[in-house]
Amino acid sequence: MKKLLTLLMLTAMLLGVVGCGGSAEKKAAYPADGDITVIIPKAPGGGTDTSARGLISFLQKELQGSKFVPVNKPDGGGITGMVELSKAKPDGHTLGMVTVELAMFPHQGKATVTNKDYVSVCAPIAAPAALIVTKEAPYNNLDEFVKYAKDNAGKVSMGNSGTGAIWHIAALNFEKEFGVKFKHVPYPKGSADIAAALAGKHIEATLADPSVFKSQIDAGTLKILAVMADTRSEFYPNVPTFKELGHPMAIRAWAALVAPKGTPKEKMDVLRKAAEKVCNSKDFKDYFKKQGIDPTAIIGDACDKMMADDDAMYAKFLKK
Amino acid sequence: MVSMKFCNFVVFVMGMVIGGAIMVASAGFPMEITEQGPGPGFWPFLLGLTLTFAALVLAVYTLCHRQEVTEEKVILGTAANRQVYVVMALIVLFCGLIHLIGFYVAAMVLIPCIMYRLECRDKKLMLFTAVGVTLFIYLVFGQLLHTSLPSSVFLE
Amino acid sequence: MADIITALGMIADPFNFVCLIFGVGVGIMFGAMPGLSVNMGLALLLPLAFAFKGMAGILMLLGIYCGAIYGGSISAILLKTPGTPASVATTLDGYPMAVEMRQPGRALGLSTTASAFGGxxxxxxLIICAPLLARISLQFSKPEYFALAVFGLSIITSVSSGNVIKGVMGGIIGLFLATVGIDAMSGAIRFTLNTTYLLGGVSFIPILIGVFALSQTLQSVEDCWQKIQLQQHVSIDNVLPSLTDLKRCFVTMLRSSAIGTFIGCIPGTGGDIASFVSYDQAKRWSKHSDNFGHGEPEGVAAPEAGNNAVSGGAFIPVLTLGIPGDGATAIMMGALMVQGLQPGPLLFIDKAPDVYAIFIGLLLANIIMACMGYSLIRLFVKLTNVPNMILLPIIMLMTFVGTYSYGNSMTDVYIMVASGILGYFLNKLKxxxxxxxxGIILGGMAEQNFVGSLIMSDGNPAIFFTRPICLFFLSAAVISLVAPFVMKKKK
Structure with a gap:
């Protein structure tokens, strides 16, 4: 019995070593010289996950011979995945997605990693907060809404995706900017629940990513009053931005493909160049547009800057 | 063989302890019902309270049905149980082994060990099962689904 | 009429049809394996769906969706391990029928029939009264969700075949575990013992796998040593359920399908709640309620009809309002949009043939699922004849693989092992x-909607008693809890 076990273990170890040695044979150029793991700190099927998988499949097509392997790590609210990414070997074979929560969590005491632990490739989505209200509401633009909110201080119910989450912070920012007070109603399961609540007229307004509400807005059951972005949305060209109306607020829920800090510049350049091509290609844009998402092409240093800017903004806002 | 009465008593004590601990821990959070709804400590406190109450009800029930509860036995100490404990130990060891020698290798070790404990003495069968199952997992989960099962810490 | 013919033409296209069959097959496999979820299967095959032109990709996803909900029952019945959370209730009578009564074929046949019926x-x-049901579902706000959660929790008394008090204690532990992590209603961080892992809450699937699969395997090890050969050369008489069984279960299947469809069309609720409520209601209205938990056919048919009925129900808000009914439909909405189908009130007007194609696709997916199920029953039962000394180590290994596939985390695996060992002892203690x-599944829904309702009413608890739907479910929950004790007294 003992002999057989020893024999088994030896065979197994041999196989293991051979297997590892075998994969080192391919000496192609980066990124084709091995699998690239992409850590997605969210559960499969969610918004971040599908966008990430979409981006990866386009990148894979662009970078011939490369293999991107998405790995979901939803534990710890996504923080475990982000921490693991920051500690990974910076050899260009481990990438990951980070979301705007990265800019918020450190200032809420929830995480220790910040944007400084990563270098970014690109951000394919950066959904702006949009003010969406019910069709029957007596206000049709931002000013009327603000006036109504001031007249009904503390009564206008504003839906968000969770206290302390991005859309709640957006609403708090709104309160500060315009001097109004809302009743915040959290819908922790996500924006789909907010859409249902608005459609059922259980709440009056929300500041959230408009893509989830698109079918309702198109059918006329909901109205979109303004968008917190620098430029108007392609889907709603008649809707003004907060900036145009004199309030330069830009709160976006972005997701970015990043690598751990210290990844060599040449490899980052390869990825960034490919990302630039991909994010500006028609197919990529169509893929997202058809899902009602406004794709962005924030590449490389611009992406780093966005992450840093948001981090500074939330630091100021949350360290009250 | 332990009687159910004793076990119920243990459960009662644990229920009180856990319920009490929950209540104490929740008291650390704001609990009043304000205009913003109840504080985060309210619901857990309620749960802790109900658990403690349920434990008390269990104690009362056990005392009321003393006779049948003493007769009811909980099987924890027979030879069969000991085998289960050995298998549990093997599984825990397996967790550690995964870190040391990687998942696939550890799996090939675990399968024959458990089969041996289940009175299998057919060496060929053990080898065949171990290799077959590990290969299946490698093909389906490793290659097809790209689940990268942990490899040995020494190989990192 | 012309639209329906166009739709039929779409389905008749061989490539589309093959995609549908492929989807159902993949779905059943993902459903049967604990740790692999419907959402995972959909997310993995989504790129493929995008690549296919026309309805092929959508049909494939529909197949996965229907197949996965059914697939969970296979491992639930044969191994007492729910392949998906929606099959937890199926273990209660499915496993006893398979193992104690030595009729796994009957259990699988009933489950397949009920699943297809529900779907x-x-x-x-969906086809006939979608707009009506959608209007009702819009009435649901936080108080109604809370009441529904309470109603779902009241089934703990049906499910605790051992001791009701211990069942309640178990339920409370489950509810408490659901509070660990970041409280989404207040932003507070609760009971995380300062670990990052617990910030996201107690991982539910590892506990599910541990408490069902691993502890059952440990129990089987014990039974093996006691020489209790429970799975010894079971023969299959008939794959299709007998007429007596069908007659016995028909009303149950009807009731459960209605429950499942209704729960499906409420956004944010899914197969798990539907299967629990269906099981509970079946038990309360059945003439054979004492047999529940010991292999009662109604106990297998009810949860399976309920959870598959969610598939059609969940599409109601998708197609009428553009709001997903559950997580899987949210993924499919993305696929629909990429194909140019904008789910929502305008869809019926603009793209009728495609909508009909979805309807027909759903119907066919359920039929194909039933055919596959029936043809595979003999194979599955042969698997149960595999000697335990080979089967048990394999199952143990698969619990590890399944748990790791879920979140790629060894911490999950440790939790799974701990739950399994704890579960073994807790099962002994009845x-x-x-x-x-x-408790874990419904805890979040119960607390968040309780707190949320009070936020909406500015702290006034009257909100629970002034809304008709909410009051209805709360009363139903109370009646459900009290009735067994009243009935006992009458006896």
Whole structure:
């Protein structure tokens, strides 16, 4: 019995070593010289996950011979995945997605990693907060809404995706900017629940990513009053931005493909160049547009800057 | 063989302890019902309270049905149980082994060990099962689904 | 009429049809394997769906969706391990029928029939009365969700076949575990013991796998040593359920399908709640309620009809309002949009043939699922004849693989092992593990909607008693809890 076990273990170890040695044979150029793991700190099927998988499949097509392997790590609210990414070997074979929560969590005491632990490739989505209200509401633009909110201080119910989450912070920012007070109603399961609540007229307004509400807005059951972005949305060209109306607020829920800090510049350049091509290609844009998402092409240093800017903004806002 | 009465008593004590601990821990959070709804400590406190109450009800029930509860036995100490404990130990060891020698290798070790404990003495069968199952997992989960099962810490 | 013919033409296209069959097959496999979820299967095959032109990709996803909900029952019945959370209730009678009564074929046959029945019933409801049901579902706000959660929790008393008090204690533990992590209603961080892992809450699937699969395997090891050969050369008489069984279960299947369709069309609720409520209601209205938990056919048919009925129901808000009914439909909405189908009130007007194609696709998916199920029953039962000394180590290994596939985390695996060992002892003490799981599943829904309702009413608890739907479910919950004691007194 003992002999057989020893024999088994030896065979197994041999196989293991051979297997590892075998994969080192391919000496192609980066990124084709091995699998690239992409850590997605969210559960499969969610918004971040599908966008990430979409981006990866386009990148894979662009970078011939490369293999991107998405790995979901939803534990710890996504923080475990982000921490693991920051500690990974910076050899260009481990990438990951980070979301705007990265800019918020450190200032809420929830995480220790910040944007400084990563270098970014690109951000394919950066959904702006949009003010969406019910069709029957007596206000049709931002000013009327603000006036109504001031007249009904503390009564206008504003839906968000969770206290302390991005859309709640957006609403708090709104309160500060315009001097109004809302009743915040959290819908922790996500924006789909907010859409249902608005459609059922259980709440009056929300500041959230408009893509989830698109079918309702198109059918006329909901109205979109303004968008917190620098430029108007392609889907709603008649809707003004907060900036145009004199309030330069830009709160976006972005997701970015990043690598751990210290990844060599040449490899980052390869990825960034490919990302630039991909994010500006028609197919990529169509893929997202058809899902009602406004794709962005924030590449490389611009992406780093966005992450840093948001981090500074939330630091100021949350360290009250 | 332990009687159910004793076990119920243990459960009662644990229920009180856990319920009490929950209540104490929740008291650390704001609990009043304000205009913003109840504080985060309210619901857990309620749960802790109900658990403690349920434990008390269990104690009362056990005392009321003393006779049948003493007769009811909980099987924890027979030879069969000991085998289960050995298998549990093997599984825990397996967790550690995964870190040391990687998942696939550890799996090939675990399968024959458990089969041996289940009175299998057919060496060929053990080898065949171990290799077959590990290969299946490698093909389906490793290659097809790209689940990268942990490899040995020494190989990192 | 012309639209329907166009739709039929789309389905008749061989490539589309093959995609549908492929989807159902993949779905059943993902459903049967604990740790692999419907959402995972959909997310993995989504790129493929995008690549296919026309309805092929959508049909494939529909197949996965229907197949996965059914697939969970296979491992639930044969191994007492729910392949998906929606099959937890199926273990209660499915496993006893398979193992104690030595009729795994009968259990699988009933489950397949009930699943197909539920799926087809809900698709018919989708076709006929979607707008009506959608209007009702819009009435649901936080108080109604809370009441529904309470109603779901009241089934803990049905499910604790051992001791009701211990069942309640188990349920409370489950509810408490659901509070660990970041409280989404207040932003506070609760009970995380300062670890990052617990910030996201107690991982539910590892506990499910541990408490069902691993502890059952440990129990089987013990039984093996006691020379209790429970799975010894079981023969299959008939794959299709007998006429007596069908007659016995028909009303149950009807009731459960209605429950499942209704719960499916409420956004944010899914197969798990539907299967629990269906099981509970079947038990309360059945003439054979004492047999529940010991292999009662109604106990297998009810949860399976309920959870598959969610598939059609969940599409109601998708197609009428553009709001997903559950997580899987949210993924499919993305696929629909990429194909140019904008789910929502305008869809019926603009793209009628495609909508009909979805309807027909759902109907066919359920039929194909039934055919596959029936043809595979003999194979599955042969698997149960595999000697335990080979089967048990394999199952143990698969619990590890399944748990790791879920979140790629060894911490999950440790939790799974701990739950399994704890579950073994708790089962001995006559605790009901299902009660704990129900608590974990419904805990979040119950607390968040309780707190949310009070936010909406500015702290006034009257909100629960002034809304008719909410009051209805709360009363139903109370009646459900009290009735067994009243009935006992009458006896």
């Amino acid at each position: 087809i019933f809900s698709t018919v409801c 605790f009901s593990m299902s009660a704990v799981i129900i």
